[in-house]
Amino acid sequence: MKRMIVFCLALLTALSLAACGNEPAGKNDTPTVTDMTQMYEKVQQTVQMPEMLKLDAGMMLDYCGIRQEDVKQAVVAICADSLRTDEIWLLEATDEAAASRLMELANKRLQKKGEESKEYSPQQYAVVEKAQLVQKGNFIALFVSPDSEAMANVF
Secondary structure, eight states: OHHHHHHHHHHHHHHHHHTTSOOOTTOTTSOOOOOHHHHHHHHHHHSOOOOEEEOOHHHIIIIIOOOGGGEEEEEEEEESSTTOOOEEEEEEESSHHHHHHHHHHHHHHHHHHHHHHHHHOHHHHHHHHTOEEEEETTEEEEEESTTHHHHHHHO
16 A cells, blocks of 8 residues: 555656646646556556457457547556456547547446446446446546546545
């Protein structure tokens, strides 16, 4: 617990220092560019996760409905154990309209996972109920995990 608090404080300090840099006038509302692969690695370092399978662009479309033209960058991973509901989406949408579509897609995904898990596993349904869906500008994250709150804090 102490390590997590120290990590969060260090991350906040780094972010606040990064915000102090010189920016051209009128650019203050532009979200900071974040590498989704690095973000995924930070999440992995913060919480213990089961074995996850990263989806390629074709699998993201087939499995989740995420269209490549809607994302600048994306990391989507699902649990290798098909009996668990764990799933992570880290997306940067191409624009506001794409972000809106992706948020709707993520909400539908959560609803579907909830319906499926309610029938076969109350434990996994509880995990889905604790899921975190976060949007910051065109950046979107979906965390379905027993540790979803800690993952969302990293994001």
